[in-house]
Amino acid sequence: PHIVAPVPVEEIALSTGILKIQPLPDVCENIEGILLPDKEKSCGVIFFNDKRPIGRQRFSIGHELGHFLIPSHAGEQRECSSVDLSRYDGNEESEANEFAKRLLLPEHLLLPELKDKVLDITLLNQLADLFQMSFEATANAVIPLSNEAVAIVFIKDRKVRYNWRNFRHFKHKLKVNKNDDLPESYQVFALKQNSTSDFVELAVHDWLNVNMGLQSTYSLHGQTFVQENGFSTILLKITSPS
């Protein structure tokens, strides 16, 4: 069938042998999703944590569906935590995450949305709404697909959580890595919650590992999105002289 965003994850799951998709009972506070399949994985039931934002709920369902459909995953009960849902290190949890990401934010639906558009925080938020996914999951899926030299830095309380870049166009390694403080020169945190700055020019040597001699050949701009609870995100963009 022809699928448009938002990807109908429950409908898809129900067409593959999943009999029921329902909210977890209150007792399971730190569990995001549970899969109860039979041994042959001919049928199964998915539970998800409905206390989470809609994007996370959809990701949890996609993740459990991954365990159900990936042939090498045994037909056994899975209880998946938020740690499991953020793993990308090659085990079964990370395979289920990769499955969910490709199902819910598929390249063939994202690429047309990026065509002829300039990537910025507003576009990322629009795509998150369109695909009914979190801003973070959406940004992570979009960054590698962009035709611009973009990178993204996820922050909590002025410390870097992690960064991610478009390896095709953004060739330089970032200087701001996990648990690093942000450069002192960076001062746009006066923004209020849920607001976005303009792109401002940043000091290249504060953010990128580059040779001193190369710094004058291009410029670096950053746009900041201040979210809730101390979370914020910086979208970085390298522009070369034309």
Ligand SMILES: [Zn+2]
């Ligand atoms: Zn899992």
